[in-house]
Amino acid sequence: EPEVTQTPSHQVTQMGQEVILRCVPISNHLYFYWYRQILGQKVEFLVSFYNNEISEKSEIFDDQFSVERPDGSNFTLKIRSTKLEDSAMYFCASSDRDRVRKEQFFGPGTRLTVL
């Protein structure tokens, strides 16, 4: 069964460094999302992406964040200058256009640790 994949599974970085988290959504899906989960807290929406542009973003998704679909298969989340509070599990999700299903399929996540 097709699945969403994410790399790396764990990223350790120094505060102030740039990180890029990568996701490969399910191939025929058109809607893409990033969520994050700080340890012990709820899963929070960051951004949604459709037709090569951001559909919606949360207050968390400030100028330090950006998303891109560089090549038709990958979907990336970039954090330009990481902060300690960016440490979290980041989940990518994708969804197709099926009006009945509308299910978001999640990847296994990337654990980001900012030191």
Place this chain on the structure above:
Amino acid sequence: GDSVTQMEGPVTLSEEAFLTINCTYTATGYPSLFWYVQYPGEGLQLLLKATKADDKGSNKGFEATYRKETTSFHLEKGSVQVSDSAVYFCALQTDSWGKLQFGAGTQVVVTP
């Protein structure tokens, strides 16, 4: 704004016990409601969903009914197994293909 409230965990049960996890929501309009499950070390998997009032979602022995009058979507399973140990998240979605808004998650531990 829209929000989801679910009971705090951890919930510890013996195998074959009955499980209920309460979930209530606040939303404008008529959201779709979901239960996702996160097994240790894995991502979120859709467990079941309901898209309109009185719909019942079911999967793997789990059930939840969309109750508009009580704005609830409680998850139930009649006889849990050790393999059901996981974190369960209630979520709502107000726009088609829009963001999911999650509750805090409830950890369930099933002991043999």
